[in-house]
Every structure is written in structure tokens, then in C-alpha cells.
Amino acid sequence: MNAPLPEHIRKALETVSLDDKYTLDHGRAFMSGVQALVKLPMLQRQRDALVGKNTAGFISGYRGSPLGGYDQALWKAKKHLAAQNIVFQPGVNEELAATTLWGTQQMGFAPQGSNRFDGVFGIWYGKGPGVDRCSDVFKHANMAGTTPWGGVIAVAGDDHVAKSSTAAHQSDHIFKACGFPVFFPASVQEILDLGLHAWAMSRFAGVWAGMKTIQEIVESSATAEIDPERVNIILPDFEMPPGGVHIRWPDTALEQETRLMDYKWYAALAYVRANRLNxxxxxxxxxxxxxxxxxxxxxxxxxxxxxxxxxxxxxxxxxxxxxxxxxxxxxxxxxxxxxxxxxxxxxxxxxxxxxxxxxxxxxxxxxxxxxxxxxxxxxxxxxxxxxxxxxxxxxxxxxxxxxxxxxxxxxxxxxxxxxxxxxxxxxxxxxxxxxxxxxxxxxxxxxxxxxxxxNASTPQADRLPWFCSGCPHNTSTRVPDGSRAMGGIGCHFMTIWMDRSTNGFTQMGGEGVPWVGQQPFSNEKHIFANLGDGTYFHSGLLAIRQSIAAGVNITYKLLYNDAVAMTGGQPVGERPEGHSVIQIAQSLQAEGVSRITIVTDEPEKYHGAHHTTVGGITLKLPEGIKVQHRDELDRV
Ligand SMILES: Cc1ncc(C[n+]2csc(CCOP(=O)(O)OP(=O)(O)O)c2C)c(N)n1
Ligand code: SF4
Structure with a gap:
């Protein structure tokens, strides 16, 4: 028979819930690093309220391991976030997400009286390649600056060993090139503690703060101490320039540069020193x-x-x-x-x-x-x-x-x-x-x-990953004899080691575009390119536009599985209703694609089908678009 638990443990267990990490204001709770990133803005908002400030939070970014599940964790915690004035709006891609965060620091440009809050603090997130995409907006936004009760943290998910990436990456150097001080937490607790410091520094020094996470930390779980006042923040004595370091309008490029190079970095260093972060x-x-x-x-x-x-x-x-x-x-x-x-x-x-x-x-x-x-x-x-x-x-x-x-x-x-x-x-x-x-x-x-x-005695442990059984990519990625395809980002990337005559791949959103640099010099007349629907929405539409602009002969297989599958099945279109085949067909026709055919297991689904947009407009399949059964794929 098991011995009864001590009374204080029994009592504590009675009240333990999986939501503790989000509902507790004080105490210890078990959470993953990703969940700590969900909790972090709640703590910031509570800290601000304790000093009489009415702030709000905004989170945007784009998924990718090791931050592949951050958006899903944020959606799950929606009611807890809403209770703290925190809005989550995923980006169409990383770069546009970063632009939304730049926007949160521009609230002061609006007519007086229009701001409902004392400041909006933000989190941008993205996988390392997403960080790479963002340096233009990062540099602009960092030069422009932050607000005293806002501040932005850019959270990078780095995959040092390319465990789940097409290239190993390290965001520290990009953050540095963009002028972001770079925090590197070593534990789940430090995601919370350094996160609060990162915002405090961002507000104090007028810079965006980078935070580097890697799978060993952000995908680990631990109990963490929750307390909005746990971190004792010291604002250092630092002589700021006349007019301060914060965002303003109007503002010239060279004034911004001077502010960054002559003051903001040194203010950030003073912050690190005063708080003995190292x-x-x-x-x-x-x-x-x-x-x-x-x-x-x-x-x-x-x-x-x-x-x-x-x-x-x-x-x-x-x-x-x-x-x-x-x-x-x-x-x-x-x-x-x-x-x-x-x-x-x-x-x-x-x-x-x-x-x-x-x-x-x-x-x-x-x-x-x-x-x-x-x-x-x-x-x-x-x-x-x-x-x-x-x-x-x-x-x-x-x-x-x-x-x-x-x-x-x-x-x-x-x-x-x-x-x-x-x-x-x-x-x-x-x-x-x-x-x-x-x-x-x-x-x-x-x-x-x-x-x-x-390892040597168990070679079967090296089994290559393959499509799930029943996955539409199984048939869609096959190419007719004698032709070849180019790969891209998404589950269909796996074709490069399958029997599919698929070689080469691109960064997310570059699908098929290498052909633009090859066709003028080749006797090959045509190529296929695989493009996932999530990637199409993220940036792949521009790859198609590039191919049309160059006038190359290419067939894009736009692999529609109605999900950003590889990162966990998030909805395409960044909206619950997704982004329909009809919407895609309409866009592609408007772009000037010469022939569009829908290949599906259920052709009947498209007879008389229509799509009503968020704006209430009814779209139909454009005239002249054929709908064929998947069995006809080779002939098509
Ligand atoms: C710039 C960039 N951001 C994010 C990722 C992470 N990522 C890898 S696969 C993938 C999903 C692709 O989805 P989709 O195109 O729909 O293909 P599927 O997985 O559904 O086949 C994402 C977001 C990445 N590789 N590069
Ligand atoms: S997760 Fe979805 S898209 Fe990826 S291989 Fe499995 S069924 Fe196919």
C-alpha cells in the first residue's frame, strides 16, 4: 500500500492545474521554454500595472523550429493573454511580422488622444532563416527606436545542428549586424528573467533587444518561479542626448544613426553593467x-x-x-x-x-x-x-x-x-x-x-523520413518519366531523397526560381517546381511572379494540403478559415499564369464551388480552369 502523502503536498496537489503557468501570479509552475515565452508578456504587463502604467502587448512572427509550436501555444493561451491586453497576430511572413512590431513603437505618430495605452511592448519571433529575412526591417526599426513604455524583443529560434532545417544557422551575427543587443538565456527560468530585462533595456536604451533561443533550452521544460517582481531592474545613470533616445517623427536617417551609434548602444551597455547581467x-x-x-x-x-x-x-x-x-x-x-x-x-x-x-x-x-x-x-x-x-x-x-x-x-x-x-x-x-x-x-x-x-551495429537507426501514409504529397510530387523537379521548403522537401527526379531546393519562397538562372543556358525545355501552400502564402507567390516576369517555362505544383504541415498543421492564410484553392487560382490568373489546372481526389468538390472572402466578396473558380482527377496527373 502507498503511504499517504504529507498533508501540505496533498493540499497543494489538489489545486495544481495545467494552466497554473498562465494563471498563477506568484509561485512555481512547470512549463516549457515555449510556454515561458507565452507567460513572459503577461509578467511584463503585470509589472507595468504595479507601477501604475496601463500597457498592452503585441506578438507577431512566423513559425519554424525550434519555435514551431509557439503560435499554437499562444492560441491556446488566448484568454489568458487577452486578460492582460496582449494581442497575437501571426505574420504572413517574418519580415512583415517585424514591420507590425515596428508599428507598435510608432503609436505616438497618431493624432493626440488616439492611444488607448501608455505603451505597447512587443515580441517578434522566427526561426533563424526568418531572422535572416528581416535584416532590412530590423535595421530600420532599431534605428528608429522604441518607446519608454513599449520596447521590442526579437526572439530567434536557432538550429545549430540543422536538425530540422535546410541550413545550420546562428542568429547572433545578424542581430549584431542590425545593432540589437543579444540575450542568450540558459534555462526556462532565464527566458522569463532575461525577457523582462530585455524589455527594460529596450525601453531604456531605445533599441530592439534580440533573444537567442536554441532547442536545448526552448524545447526543454522545468519548474520556474513566477513573480512579476522577481527581477530587480536597475536603470543606470547615463547621459542621454537632448531629446532622448526614443522614436520620434520627423526623424532623419543620419540623426537616427548618430543616436544609435553614439548613445543607444552605450546606454544598453550601461544597463548590462548596472544589472550585472554578465x-x-x-x-x-x-x-x-x-x-x-x-x-x-x-x-x-x-x-x-x-x-x-x-x-x-x-x-x-x-x-x-x-x-x-x-x-x-x-x-x-x-x-x-x-x-x-x-x-x-x-x-x-x-x-x-x-x-x-x-x-x-x-x-x-x-x-x-x-x-x-x-x-x-x-x-x-x-x-x-x-x-x-x-x-x-x-x-x-x-x-x-x-x-x-x-x-x-x-x-x-x-x-x-x-x-x-x-x-x-x-x-x-x-x-x-x-x-x-x-x-x-x-x-x-x-x-x-x-x-x-x-551506432555501427544498428545501421537501421538511420532510416530516412518519408511522407505519412495517405499524404497527398505521395502522388503529387511524382514527375513524368524524363522530366525533373526542383524542391523547396515543407514536407515535400523529403522528395529530394525519394525516387522523384527531384534535385536542388531553395530557401522558403524561392521555389523554382533557380530555373530563371538556368534556362537561358540549358537545352532543357521545362522543369517542375514543388511549392507548399503555406510557403506560397508566406512568400512563394513572389517566386511564381519572378518566373512569370522572366518568361521561363516552368510548371509549379502548388501542393495544397490546407495546412502549414511541417511545423504542426497551422492554417494557411493565417486565418482560421484558411486560404482556399479558389483564392489561389484567382491570384495566379491575375498574375498571368498561362495554364492553371486543379488536380484532386474529389473533382466534384469544385463544381460550382465558391469562396466568400473576409470582406464578403464571393469568388468562383476563374473561367477556363480545368479540374482533373489525381489519377490523370501524369497526363496533365
Ligand atoms: C524563412 C523560413 N521560415 C520558416 C521556416 C520553417 N518551415 C519549414 S517547413 C515550413 C512549413 C511549410 O509549409 P507548406 O509550404 O505548407 O508545406 P507542407 O509542410 O505543408 O508540405 C516552415 C514554416 C523556414 N524553413 N524558413
Ligand atoms: S505531415 Fe502532412 S504534409 Fe507532411 S508528410 Fe505527413 S501528411 Fe504529408
């Missing part, structure tokens, strides 16, 4: 070796230290200092200097291309050589003369320490760290601690070897 996690008076990391790489570094048997006390005894960075760009100089002081070497642990490492080197370059620590990260020290940087080697990849491609793991970090600690004499040869580290490394290596053996 800080030492392990330190002692006699530290000699430094490790600096952020986000997932920070978690992996902690795991690596644990795997090596180096707990916090041992690190202190050995003189190892660990610094955690929450804002990876711009790297706040004063805290960085404090961290670096007294160290002989610093190992920068970050995934993908260098962000922190280059800034650290820039910060330390002018230090006196007798106090300046060496900095290593992507590449190891070169024996002999190591006065040059990484570009001074013919090909530095042979000298890699912490790789820039794919991701890092605790084992990779542990190996690099152990090697450097030995080299710098932090783990003296023959010492007990060095022997313990060696023993731990041997265990890690044995585990890796065992994993390799397991």
Missing part, C-alpha cells in the same frame, strides 16, 4: 585560469567541469574562474575586465562562429602584455611563434580547439579544457587532481567508443 559564477582570490560561456555552452561547460570531477570548490582551489554571459553582444567591458584581471589564459566556450571571443580579444588587446591573458576558443595555441591571429595560419582548421561547425558537447569541452589546464600547469603533472581528471577523461572516451559501436 557575472562570475565561480571565483576566488587566486584565480589563474578563466572560462567564459553563455547559454547552452554555459550549461555544457558546467557539465564538462562536473564530468572532469572539478566541482566549484576544486575549481576555486585550482584557481579556475567561470564567467557567465547573458548578453553576448555588445560584451560589457567593465565586467569583462574584472573577470579577466589576474588570469593567465581564458578559454571562450561558445557554439558556432565567434561572438564573445572576438569581443574579448578586442577588449584585452591594449592591456599591458604582462597582465593580459591569452585568449583561446575556436583554435588552439600554435607552438613556437604565436603572435598572429587565426587568419595568419594557412588553414587554422587543423588547429581546432572548440569547433565552430555543428555544436559542442560536454565531452568536447571537457577534452579541450583538460588539455589547456594541463598545458598551463593548473593541473600539475603527477598531481592527484590531474590523475582524477585523466580517469574521468578515460570514462568519457570509453562511453564515446561504446556509443560508436552501438
Amino acid at each position: 557575472h562570475n559564477v565561480i571565483e576566488s582570490a587566486n584565480d589563474r585560469y578563466g572560462v567564459i560561456a553563455s547559454g547552452k555552452a554555459y550549461n555544457d561547460t558546467r557539465q564538462a567541469l562536473a564530468d572532469l570531477g572539478l566541482d566549484d570548490d576544486t575549481c576555486r582551489q585550482l584557481g579556475i574562474r567561470l564567467h557567465k554571459v547573458a548578453v553576448v553582444w555588445p560584451l560589457e567591458a567593465q565586467t569583462t575586465r574584472e573577470f579577466a584581471t589576474g588570469l593567465r589564459e581564458i578559454l571562450v566556450v561558445e557554439e558556432k562562429r565567434q561572438v564573445i571571443e572576438y569581443q574579448l580579444k578586442e577588449e584585452l588587446y591594449n592591456w599591458r602584455s604582462d597582465v593580459r591573458p591569452d585568449v583561446l576558443g575556436k583554435f588552439d595555441e600554435v607552438s613556437g611563434d604565436h603572435s598572429g591571429g587565426e587568419w595568419s595560419m594557412p588553414n587554422p582548421s587543423a588547429n581546432q580547439l572548440l569547433r565552430a561547425n555543428a555544436d559542442l558537447s560536454p565531452a568536447i569541452i571537457a577534452r579541450a579544457l583538460a588539455a589547456r589546464l594541463k598545458k598551463r600547469g593548473i593541473l600539475p603533472e603527477g598531481s592527484d587532481v590531474a590523475a582524477r581528471v585523466d580517469a574521468q577523461l578515460a570514462i568519457l572516451e570509453a562511453k564515446e567508443r561504446a556509443q560508436q559501436v552501438l
